[in-house]
Amino acid sequence: MADDKVYISANELLADSFRLGNMVLESGFAPTHLVGIWRGGAPVGIAVQELLEYHGVVCDHIAVRTSSYSGIDQQTPEVRVFALGYLIDTLGPDDRLLVIDDVFDSGRSIEAFLRELALRCRHNMPRGVRIATVYYKPTRNRTALKPDFFVHQSDAWLVFPHEVNGLTLDEIRRHKPEAAAILQRAPMTDFASAVDRADFIAGLPKAELHLHIEGSLEPEMLFALAKRNAVAIPFESVEAVRAAYEFSNLQDFLDIYYQGMSVLQTEQDFFDLTAAYLARAEADAVRHVEIFFDPQGHTERGVAFAVVIGGIARALDAARARGVTSRLIMCFLRHLDEAAAEATLDEALPYLAVIDGVGLDSSEVGHPPAKFARVFARARALGLKLVAHAGEEGPPAYVHEALDVLGVDRIDHGNRALEDAALVARLATGGMCLTVCPLSNHKLCVVDDLAAHPLRRMLDAGLVATVNSDDPAYFGGYVNANFVAVADALDLRRDEIVALARNSFAGSFLGETDKARHLAAIDAYVAQAG
Ligand SMILES: Nc1ncnc2[nH]cnc12
Numbered sequence: 064m065a066d067d068k069v070y071i072s073a074n075e076l077l078a079d080s081f082r083l084g085n086m087v088l089e090s091g092f093a094p095t096h097l098v099g100i101w102r103g104g105a106p107v108g109i110a111v112q113e114l115l116e117y118h119g120v121v122c123d124h125i126a127v128r129t130s131s132y133s134g135i136d137q138q139t140p141e142v143r144v145f146a147l148g149y150l151i152d153t154l155g156p157d158d159r160l161l162v163i164d165d166v167f168d169s170g171r172s173i174e175a176f177l178r179e180l181a182l183r184c185r186h187n188m189p190r191g192v193r194i195a196t197v198y199y200k201p202t203r204n205r206t207a208l209k210p211d212f213f214v215h216q217s218d219a220w221l222v223f224p225h226e227v228n229g230l231t232l233d234e235i236r237r238h239k240p241e242a243a244a245i246l247q248r249a250p251m252t253d254f255a256s257a258v259d260r261a262d263f264i265a266g267l268p269k270a271e272l273h274l275h276i277e278g279s280l281e282p283e284m285l286f287a288l289a290k291r292n293a294v295a296i297p298f299e300s301v302e303a304v305r306a307a308y309e310f311s312n313l314q315d316f317l318d319i320y321y322q323g324m325s326v327l328q329t330e331q332d333f334f335d336l337t338a339a340y341l342a343r344a345e346a347d348a349v350r351h352v353e354i355f356f357d358p359q360g361h362t363e364r365g366v367a368f369a370v371v372i373g374g375i376a377r378a379l380d381a382a383r384a385r386g387v388t389s390r391l392i393m394c395f396l397r398h399l400d401e402a403a404a405e406a407t408l409d410e411a412l413p414y415l416a417v418i419d420g421v422g423l424d425s426s427e428v429g430h431p432p433a434k435f436a437r438v439f440a441r442a443r444a445l446g447l448k449l450v451a452h453a454g455e456e457g458p459p460a461y462v463h464e465a466l467d468v469l470g471v472d473r474i475d476h477g478n479r480a481l482e483d484a485a486l487v488a489r490l491a492t493g494g495m496c497l498t499v500c501p502l503s504n505h506k507l508c509v510v511d512d513l514a515a516h517p518l519r520r521m522l523d524a525g526l527v528a529t530v531n532s533d534d535p536a537y538f539g540g541y542v543n544a545n546f547v548a549v550a551d552a553l554d555l556r557r558d559e560i561v562a563l564a565r566n567s568f569a570g571s572f573l574g575e576t577d578k579a580r581h582l583a584a585i586d587a588y589v590a591q592a593g
């Protein structure tokens with residue numbers, strides 16, 4: 064029965080091991096050799112040896128292993144002893160041997176060890192031998208031996224600190240909560256290595272739903288376009304640009320991001336930018352993209368709306384011919400006022416055939432979704448899809464507002480929604496897709512460490528989370544790099560990675576037939592990957 068078990072903590076065992084060492088010391092027995100019986104005797108032996116040495120009793124020390132097997136008569140188990148060579152080579156008759164185990168139960172291990180050692184050492188077998196153990200179970204002793212030193216006498220079923228095999232998950236949770244937190248996910252359960260997992264991710268069909276096209280402007284293209292358009296930029300080299308990409312928050316990044324846009328001047332520039340991203344996405348097995356663009360970042364510096372949308376749409380058309388489908392989402396810059404967003408929507412009216420939705424980006428805190436209630440309502444009336452960045456840096460209340468006031472179809476980021484349990488339940492029940500961006504979150508210090516990224520918690524909570532690159536040129540990687548980084552950090556299982564890819568199509572603005580086709584392609588990929 065589970066309740067008969069006595070769970071020993073690591074600290075208790077260490078303290079008892081030191082107590083055992085003290086007993087040896089006080090007895091006046093000063094071993095020249097200390098042997099821990101692998102496995103349980105090893106940590107005890109280390110602590111005893113450490114304590115003895117602390118008090119000036121220096122001895123040689125090693126672990127040996129015994130193992131039980133059924134003998135010919137199948138009744139009494141025999142015990143085999145391994146790794147005696149070192150002891151046989153070094154022991155002499157005048158040595159003093161201390162044998163240590165965590166528990167003296169049937170006594171058969173130590174008996175077999177001493178018998179085998181005596182047989183093989185012959186006249187070199189030490190005359191002085193002592194046995195020390197933390198727990199002694201006299202009622203189970205099947206030998207003529209008994210420990211010279213022990214700390215506790217017990218009949219209980221002992222569970223040592225390292226033991227997890229043979230325990231139920233419930234027992235581990237109740238008695239070893241720290242272990243449960245770590246063991247919940249068996250590491251690399253379904254991939255042989257991190258490289259295998261990365262290979263699996265590389266070919267997995269996926270959609271990208273959160274990508275600012277201006278954020279895919281690589282430093283090389285920044286330089287090339289600066290030269291082509293004779294625009295001055297405050298960087299000497301590509302390396303200097305990359306070195307400047309150190310951010311401590313969203314605003315740090317946005318300042319550089321808007322500055323970088325200045326090199327985008329002509330329709331061809333927007334085509335080249337978009338085509339380069341699409342080629343990169345294709346290489347990551349991206350089959351469908353939903354791209355954000357920031358027209359206000361261009362029109363306010365004199366680049367016509369038609370130039371921006373013309374170049375982007377031409378590149379999307381070219382990719383569609385190669386089988387990569389897309390949607391285009393026009394974002395309003397939330398640090399500007401709603402009137403500016405309204406004017407931008409007016410400018411977009413002639414291009415609604417190529418614009419599928421509107422979004423809300425830029426500096427979040429201080430610019431809540433409700434600031435754009437009217438322009439979003441108008442966009443909805445025009446038949447456009449609605450998305451908004453919310454809960455990236457802003458509080459859960461902004462996510463509520465995006466849902467309640469704007470009526471969005473998708474939340475971009477949404478990390479901080481996890482601070483509000485009712486909100487999480489609402490997002491889960493409504494099947495609301497979150498476009499999560501792990502490397503972005505790390506680069507912008509939304510999370511200190513990818514190992515603490517909320518993606519795992521989102522999946523566990525049943526949220527439709529997806530993995531995206533946000534601004535890959537600035538944050539260190541495209542969509543597969545995001546998958547790999549977060550999968551490594553959170554040790555994501557195959558089914559979780561597949562769920563993320565499935566969510567990317569399920570949460571997209573594709574029609575049901577296309578979604579089903581992509582989900583079937585994922586199934587086929589998983590099946591052939593074995
Ligand atoms: N991660 C982000 N958050 C808000 N606005 C953005 N514009 C580009 N990337 C952004």
Ligand SMILES: [Zn+2]
Pocket residue numbers: 273275424452475533
């Ligand atoms: Zn974004």
